[in-house]
Amino acid sequence: MREQIARVSHALRDSWARMSAALHDTKREKGVVRLDADVAYACVAPAAEHLRQLCTEAQQTWAGSEAAALCDEALSMEIWAHVHTSVLASADIEEAVDRLDMAVALSQQGLGDPTLPLSALADLFEQTPIQQCMDLFSYAESRAALLTQDLVPTAGKGLVFLRMCNELQRRLSVVHEEHATLAGRILLLLSTTLPLHERSGVNLKGESNTAHAAELEALDEQVEPLAAGAAPSALAEHPALYELFWSLQHYMANPAALLAPGTGAPLPGAAPAQHLHRLPEVENGAALTPMQVFQAGVQCMLDVLNAVPATPAPVTRPAKRARTDAHPAYLSARRVFSYELQDPLFRRQFLVQCLVVFQYLLGQSRASRERAKDWTNKLILQTNELTESEEQWTRKTWRQVQNLLRDSGPDGRAILDIVLNVLRRESAWVQWKGVGAPSTQRAPLDAETYAAWQGRVAATLARPAPAPLVPMGSAELRRLWEEGLHVPAPSSVQVQTEEGEVKTLHTDGLEDLEGPGGTPSLVSMDRQMKRHAGDDDEALAKREGLAWRALRCVDPAHLHLMACMRAPDDVDGLLQAMQAEAQGEAYEPPTMGEEPEEESEPEPEEAEAKEPEAKEPEAKEPEAEEPEAEEPEAEEPEAEDTEPDAKAPEAKDTEPQADAAHEPETTPQATHEAMQVDEPDSAPPHLPDHDARSSSLSSSSSSPLSTSEDDADPDSTFLTAPAADPRSPG
Known part of the structure; x- marks a missing residue:
């Protein structure tokens, strides 16, 4: 071996x-x-x-x-x-x-x-x-x-x-x-x-990286506190603002610390906020909470950013970037803080941090926790809950930050859209982690299921296409193809010409397929009005309808001649004016715009229309009086016989009447209409409603940083309850 x-x-x-x-x-x-x-x-x-x-x-x-x-x-x-x-x-x-x-x-x-x-x-x-x-x-x-x-x-x-x-x-x-x-x-x-x-x-617990902390320069104890109610410009120049801003990074890096209860220990940012008179008053000697210090610091910084304008970046051709050994990072020295506040990139960095923290806080609201009650991962939810007042402040400040980010430069709106899209995706990832971070991969189909689906797909693709419901393309063409064309029998119809003559026309039965007839002429409409010359109600109504149709038939080139009509149904006078203009003559009717003289006793409305002629110029002030003051004047038609100067306009020469034809607004009828317009109960419909516009402008948010409802962006969080109305004070 x-x-x-x-x-x-x-x-x-x-x-x-x-x-x-x-x-x-x-x-x-x-x-x-x-x-x-x-x-x-x-x-x-x-x-x-x-x-x-x-x-x-x-x-x-x-x-x-x-x-x-x-x-x-x-x-x-x-x-x-x-x-x-x-x-x-x-x-x-x-x-x-x-x-x-x-x-x-x-x-x-x-x-x-x-x-x-x-x-x-x-x-x-x-x-x-x-x-x-x-x-x-x-x-x-x-x-x-x-x-x-x-x-x-x-x-x-x-x-x-x-x-x-x-x-x-x-x-x-x-x-x-x-x-x-x-x-x-x-x-x-x-x-x-x-x-x-x-x-x-997967960060199932939602832990934050708190390893990196900015090194701050201590605040000089001899610095005097800022006076209460100071302007934002004075806030930007106070030395305590530097420490307040960098102290907020403690809460930005660990948003979970905002929901922790106050323990009485010194909180980051509490001392500079006290110097700037930004801390709220605490009742009964209670300890400050991290959320209260954070709210005071964020609102103070938003006021400063809104008051201090950003320095626009110079529009120059980008030079070739040299190779560097270090990645740029923001410095936390006190002497560069005033310059950083004017840097658009620095301001956007802070505003984006605020939006990230706000989304985390809104995820701990009561409505969000109610929707997350079925989550299997309870570690991602904090023990404490966001109160109702804190939620209202967060939503209100969310919109202020959006407005500042949108106005941070020429590309501010595009940057805001990108940030909101990223926050929506992050909200979806939080929900995914809340349900236990399940696998997004799906197992492939087994052999039997795959074979069954493959057969169904093949059968579906091999099935012939269904026949169209209407083979010929439309129902009428199909009926014509099946039944054939049945030509109607010729017939005759009696028609009346514009001169009033009755003629018999022979038709081929296809007159329904022809287009509509032409527009009637003023001559034919005038002849029809003369056939209804009676004084009964039916004739008057018929004549009024024909006059309205006749006026609609007037050529646009002759609209200026409608001022020569003595009455709304004086189509005959309009035709005479058109004929006179065609011949190069002036047509000026002597009684244009005046009331008929054969009436012995005028109606109350006519007396009221004539009364401004008999009055002296200095007496023409009906607008300053109440509407009820005009009623006794309309109830005395006998005043024309008793006053010696009441008929003075009738004894004058006809030359002023000719001038009145060119200025219709000076006639008694126009004066009567002007007096009725000035009544408080009647308003001209063509004038804009200034009160409605001012009320709509006053319905916007009371915050100086909020926009109208049309420009405000919707609440972009997925974990929160529906956004409150931006016009509400909360």
């Missing part, structure tokens, strides 16, 4: 050397530094196959003996030790890559432990500097399919692979640009290799 193990060990060294030579020759022929995975495996596969046959023969010799298991373990340890020693003794990265390919080939042939390539790569990562680890990790990405074949996340390869990635990521710096890039590549490899519901990648 010892001889068999020694022979296998000697064959292993010989095969290892032949595989290394094959890889070296292939790279030299192709002129490349590193081979692809398929080419490298094809080079080392023959030697690995030969070694597998020798190991199989050796295992058959001691099969059935009591020491068979011990011999198999000894052979596996011999291969393990040789591979690890050879990989760690590599002169450079390329030689180590070749030896790792050889280890992958041995693992594919079933030699040694299945975790052999991953464990050798993990040991190599531990002994390699970070700069070379970046190149070595590229090899791991290119061989990920072979290294993670048959990987189980909770045992074997899965544990080795996860530990290797975590150890490498722990060595990286958080501020170095290249390190941050490598950390992202590690996370991408983990996410594409391990399943989505793997417990190592």
